[in-house]
Amino acid sequence: MTTDFQHARIALGQRLRELRAEGGLTGRQLADLLCWTQSKVSKLETGRQTATHDDLKAWAEAVGQPRTAAELSARLRSFESGTRSWRRQLAAGHKPVQDTLTAEHDRSHFLRAWEGAMIVGMLQTADYARHIFSAYVDLHRSPRDIDDAVRARIQRQESLYRSGKQYHILMWESALRALVCPPPVMAAQLDRLAGVIGLDTVSLGIVPFEASLKLPAANGFWIHDERLVIVEDWHAELWLDQPENVSLYLRVWETLAASAVYGADAHRVITRCRRALGDL
Template identity: 75%
Template sequence: MSTDFQQARIALGLRLRELRTEGGLTGRQLAGALGWTQSKVSKLETGRQTATHDDLRAWAEAVERPEVASELSARLRAFETQSRSWRRQLAAGHRPVQDRLTVECERTSVTRVWEGALVPGLLQTADYARHIFEAYVGLHRSPRDVEDAVRARIRRQELLYRPGKRFHVLVWEAALRAQVCPPEVMAAQLDRLTGVMGISTLTLGVVPFESPLALPPANGFWVHDERLVIAEDWHAELWLDDADSIALYLRVWESLHRAAVHRPAAQQVIARCRRALDRP
């Protein structure tokens, strides 16, 4: 969990404790009034658990300060927009997450992408996407809506053919070799990458293993125009819209871009990855 996120959660917890003590209630009394366990009250006050908006409204009512509910919700929204846990995002399955990403892509004129471990969703085949979603369903123990998620991801790829859009995608060679699916699925995926290079809205760069790197090829991220960065980690997505963070990710992207090759050199890297699949 990011330090900024955790500090914001602790600050919210301190505010909740302040409201409880000002209301003359012990933690046990508040828990009883709300029908909660005392441990939930303690975890919320110490920043070890993230409150929901319903939790905050109930807290404000229980301490007889209903007017502060909007303040508490505003505090929560401020750090929710930065760190969106997969546990919460995937509570209703993977399809809603894909739909939210589509909305951001539709709003964006210029999209910059870096992926070091996987082929970006924007360029995935349905079979490749299916294997990725299956893996994450198992990891996060989320609802199994794999086919709906695959269809939503593939529909988003229609944006590649929309005039006025620009997609600048960078992929590390490791993503083209990672055995996250059967060899025949990976072969079709690599063929797809070669095929999309002719799309006028898309610039696809590959960072070969032998390319000198100024920075480590760390986690994947998307930069939407210069207004939003979405970066992935195992536990959460970061949605960053402050100028300093966006500028930082743009510098990272430019550094990786300098290490990338484009066609025909990119096609040669893809071809050697494709040939490697045929080796015993």
């Protein structure tokens, strides 16, 4: 995933180097023309820095080939669309990100999820979600639109009760035990989770600590209708729609699903996690 992004950035850098050479300019001469540092030119050409669309337009004009600006921007858009950095996404806060995800849920019918670190957003209580958003606002130093983001997330949960939707959600037991919020909030969250079991639109699987795992319980992801995978990492969201990537994540999900328990057995795992919090 990240490797694909880096390969695309290196390829763009090679194209920039070709254009500079065709224009008969050294890196220093181009930097002087653009009023940039020579290190910026070097980083763009070697794929160690991501160009902006303005950078690409300026480069094309400086090397005397302004018509190539559209080609360069198209290259940039092709790998930007797959890797959506949190820095850019959260510039206007968390609510726009939630709205984008809601639109994707609305156009999807069969959704699979895996999460090993926290309760899946579609099953979060408002109080639990508030603590999660607060933590990420602090991490990314993004605008504090926490209440708006919580409302958007809770509103998206209405699709859990729509006919024609199917949610197959897997979580590792660690997600049920991680105290990313005060214990009373976690207790209420686990009560909510237990109440989801039995919904017609939801299949909830829990992978217990004692289960044998054929794969490590890595980062969380969603699969939408076998056409799109959304993977969350610390620096970015990855939106993957290439068939080979979707097939890979389907295999990962199916492998993890084989280690999960469901129904009454899942309820027992939730109950023991709830008991571990004491009488709250």
